[in-house]
Amino acid sequence: MSVVGTFDKARLFTGVSLTALMLCYCISSPAWAGSYPVNSDAALRAAIQTANADGDANATIVMTGNFSISTTALPNPTKPITIDTNGFVLTNTYDPTAGTSRGTLTIQQLAGANVPVTFSGTLVGANAGAAATTAGQIGVAATATKFTNDGSIRGGNGGGGGGAAASGGSGVRVQTGSSLTNNGTIVGGDSTSAGGGAGVAYGNAVGGPNTILNMGTIRGGNGPTNGTAGGGSGILAQGGNAGQIVNSGTIEGGTGAAAIVASNGIINLDIVNSGTIRAGAGQANAITRSLAATTGRLTLELQPGSVIEGNVIAGAVPTTDVLRLGGTGSDSFDISRIGAAAQYQNFDTFEKTGSSTWLLTGVGTATTDWTIYDGTLLVGDHSAPASVIGDITNFGTLGGSGTIFGDVTSSGTVAPGNSIGTLTISGNYTGNGGTLAIESVLGGDASPTDRLVVTGNTAGMTNVKVTNLGGGGAQTVEGIKIVDVGGTSAGSFSLLGDYVFQGDQAVVGGAYAYRLYQNGVSTPADGDWYLRSALTNPATSSAPTAPLYQPGVPLYEAYPQLLLALNGLSTLQQRLGDRYWHGDSAAALAKGPDNVWLRTEGTHASIEPDSSTTVDSYDYNLFKLEGGLDGELYQDKAGRLIGGLTVHYGTISGDIDSLYGNGDIDTTGFGLGATLTWYGDDGLYVDAQSHVTWYDTDLKSDLVDGAMESGNNGFGYALSLETGRRFAASGPWSITPQAQLVYSSVDFDTFNDRFGARVSLDDGDSLLGRLGVALDREETMQRANGQTALAKIYGIANLYGEFLDGTAVDVSGTGFETKNDPVWAGLTLGGSYTWNDDRYSLYGEVAAKSSLKDFGDSYALSGTAGLRVKW
Structure with missing residues (x-):
C-alpha cells in the first residue's frame, strides 16, 4: 500500500x-x-x-x-x-x-475507501488573533480514515480577547469511525484567557467506534494562570460510541486537567493501558467520566507496566463499569486502591483476562467480586500478604497466600501459596471440575507444602495436581495435609497422580509414592485431605503400615544384580573346551600355539532373593558371544604358558516382579579381555582371566508409559583365577578337582528418573567362589587317512558360594538392598569333538544350578557351544 x-x-x-x-x-x-x-x-x-x-x-x-x-x-x-x-x-x-x-488540516476518506495516512514533520493549527475572542483551531481533523502521526502536531492557540470561546484548539480530532496511531507528539493549543485545547478530541463515531493507539505522547494544552479556566485534557472522548484507547506511551492533562475525560453522550469507552496516564498539575483525577454520562460503560484494562497518576472516576450510574487486569507478563496491584474514597472509584465489575500474572497486594476495604477468565490472579504472596472482600469465580488460575472474604467457585486452577504457602477462603468453596495445584516438598508429615484452607463448606468436584519441589520422600503417619475444611466437607478431591497403584492415583516423591486420603488418622472425622505414603491406610497413628514405594524402585534395586549376572566370567572348560590332549597326564595343549575360537552362551534364570526391600523375584535371559585369539608365550619342561585376547558382546533382559510394580530391564554390553593360562606337564592348570565391559540399559515399569530411564551407561570389570589338576582314573576316565574365584564389580551413571528421583549405586561388587569335581571320559580314534580324532564327554559337580553381602542402591536418600541366596549347587554335562589332528574342535555343555535354601525356588539353566580352530 x-x-x-x-x-x-x-x-x-x-x-x-x-x-x-x-x-x-x-x-x-x-x-x-x-x-x-x-x-x-x-x-x-x-x-x-x-x-x-x-x-x-x-x-x-x-x-x-x-x-x-x-x-x-x-x-x-x-x-x-x-x-x-x-x-x-x-x-x-x-x-x-x-x-x-x-486553520485546520482535514484528512477525510472518500466513500468506500480505506486510506492509511501518515504524517511526519511539524504541524501547528491556526492561532486565533492576539485580541480575538475565538478559539485556536484543530491541528488535524481525521474523519473516516486511518491516520498515523510520526511527527509533532499542536492545536492552535486561543485568542487573547477573553471569553469562553477563546480556548485552545485540539491537536487532533478523531471522528466518524477513524483510527489514530500516534508515535510522536500531539499537544492541544494553549489559551491565556480560556481553557486549553485537548490533545485529542475523540467522538462523533457515526461510522463506527474510533480507535486511538498511542505509543508516543498526547498532552492537553495549558489554560490561563489566573485560574479562570483550566488546561485541556489529554484525550476528550465525547459524542456517541467513542471506541477504544490503547496506550503504551504517555497521556497527560494540561495544567489542572484530567488525562482522559469521558464527556456527555459517551456510550462505551474502553481504555487499555500499559503506559502512563497522568493528571495535569493541580488535578486529582487522571481519568473521569462525566456525572451527566448516565448510559454506557467505561472499561479500564490495566496491563503490566501500567502507571496511572491520579484518580480514576467511573460513572456513578449505570452499574456497568469494568476494572480489568490483563495483558501479558506480570505486575502487581494494591487492592486497597479500590473504593469510594480510593484511587479507583465507582467500578462495578472486576475481571482478570489475558495470560498475565497479577499479584494483588494490600487489604481490600470495598467489595470486589472478581471473575478470572484467563491468566493468574494471586491474592498476596510471602512478602506482601493481602485480603480481598468478595466472591471469586475462577476460569483461569487463582493463587497466592492471602485471604478471600467470600465464596470461591472454580472451574479453573486454584494454586495456593505461590511456592509453599496457604490460601485461605473465609467462606465456601465449590469445585466445578477445576484443579487444585499443590506444591510440596514431599517427605514426612511435617513436609513444607501448599495448603488450601476453607473456613466454610466444600462442595463439587476438584482434581488435585501435586508438584514435588525436590522432596526425597519419607514414610508418613498422619500424612501431609493439603486441604483444611472448617465446615461441611462434602467436596470431592481427586488426585491426578503420576501413575495408578491398586486402582488409586499416586504421586511420586523420591523413592516414595503418595495417595490422597480424606480424614486424619488420629482425627478420623476432621474432613481434611492428606497425602500419605502408606501401603495401606493406617487405622491408628500408633500402628503405621509399610511404606508405599514408587514403581521405579524395584527396577533400580534389581539393576546391579542383572549387571553382575552379565558381568560374570566363564570357566576354562566353557571358554575353550578340552584342557588336555591324549589319555595320560601330559599337558599337551589342546589349542596349540596359535588358535582362534568363538563361543556363544545362553542362560535363563529365576531368582527369589534371600532378602530384598522391594523385589519379590526376577527372571532374566542372558546371551553372550565371545571370541578370542591365543598364542604360546613360554614353554619349558614343566609346561606351557599361553596368553590370549578376547572380545565379547552380551545382552540380558530381566523381568522384575514386585508388589510396588513390575517392570523390565534391558542391558547391552560389549568389552575386551585378556587370559593367561599355565598348563603343567603334571596335569596342573592355572587360568587367569580379566575383562572390562561397557553397558547401556533401559529400565521400564509396567505402571507408567515410557521408560523410567533410557540409555543409562554402566561399566564393569571382572577378575577370575581358576586352578585344577587332572588325575587319571581307570582306562579312559579321569578326575579333575578344581576351584575358581571370581571378583566382579559393576557401576552405572547416577541419574534422575522420570519423576526426578536421584538414583545412584552404593554397592555393586561380588566375590563368587566355586568348588568342583569333573569326571571325564576320552576316546581317541585313528582315521583311515592317518589323522587323529578325539571324543570326550564330562560331568562336573559344583558348589558355589557368594562371600559379599549383595548389592545396594540409593534413591533420593533412601537405601535399598538385595541379597541372593549365598550357597548354590550345580551340575554340568558337556562334551567335545576334535578332529584333523586337533585342527578343529566343537564343544559345548549344559548346566543347571539352584540355591540350596528353598531348593528350586532360585535356579539357572544355561548352555554354551563353541568352535576352536588352530592354524
Missing part, C-alpha cells in the same frame, strides 16, 4: 482542509509516480488536477518554496498523492469567518 500525506521537516501553519487538502484512498500499484514541483497556491491546485488526469498510479507534489494558500477547497485527489514540503513552509491566512475549517 502507498503512504499518502507525508509531510517531512516542515512547519505547516493554518488551514489545509478538505476546504484545504483531502488525502484519500490508497491502492496497490506499480512503483510509477509523477512528480510535480510547485511554488504557489495556483501551482498546487494545478498539480493536483494534472496528477488526477495522468496515467500514473501515484503522484508526488514537491514544494520548491514557501507559499500560502487560501481557505478555498483544494481539488479532490482521485489517486494517492504525497505532498512533500521539502523543508519549506505551507501556510494559510487565518480567516475568522471561515467557521470550524479555518
